Amino acid sequence: MGISSMGSEGEVTKAGAQTDRTVAMARALGITASLGARFACLFADHEHDAYLHPARGGRWQYRCPAAPRSYGLAEVLANLAYGRAKTRSRVELARCHERLRYLAGLLLPRPTPELPASLSPTARRVGEGFRLLAGLRDEQWGDDPFTFAREFVMAYCDVTNEQARRGVEGLERAGLMIGAGWNGRARLWRRGWSEVRG
Secondary structure: OOOOOOOOOOOOOHHHHHHHHHHHHHHHHOOOOOOOOEEEOOOOOOOOEEEEEEOHHHOEEEEOOOOOOOEEHHHHHHHHHHOOOOOOOHHHHHHHHHHHHHHOOOOOOOOOOOOOOOOOHHHHHHHHHHHHHHHHOOHHHOOOOEEOOHHHHHHHHOOOHHHHHHHHHHHHHOOOEEEEEEEOOEEEEEEOOOOOOO
């Protein structure tokens, strides 16, 4: 999800603040057009225009004429990162929404420890993604275990299947990821460090 972030100017009203957040997240996706205006579709090999339109609840959605439905902005980020559109779980979308808010400058990660210098470049790349995910994850979940599945690692950390496998193995060996059982076929993990106070 190597998409650069841009901010937006703040307004006082609730509706204005919601609009500003939407604009900031759209900019983080690379959309510079005004809300509602057409722009080149972000999806690979789509040679047509897309646009953002308001949906229920004051949120804006992405409309691509080749897609069967509109997408929330977090779904757009997920589709870009995975390289294809598909139905995402609520948990996956929550992680992508946190990431998009971070890219837009709307959410700061909690402090996490630096990675050890002894990690391989692959483990370091996956470790930086794991640190960011842990830092952005809602504090209400505390030290509850969570999934960090291979396909998600590939998209979140922008690595290949093999790099995702080796990266997670390296983090587990270093004690930065601790296995915490299974949820169906998905492995559960805990972070291997105590909360860092900033």
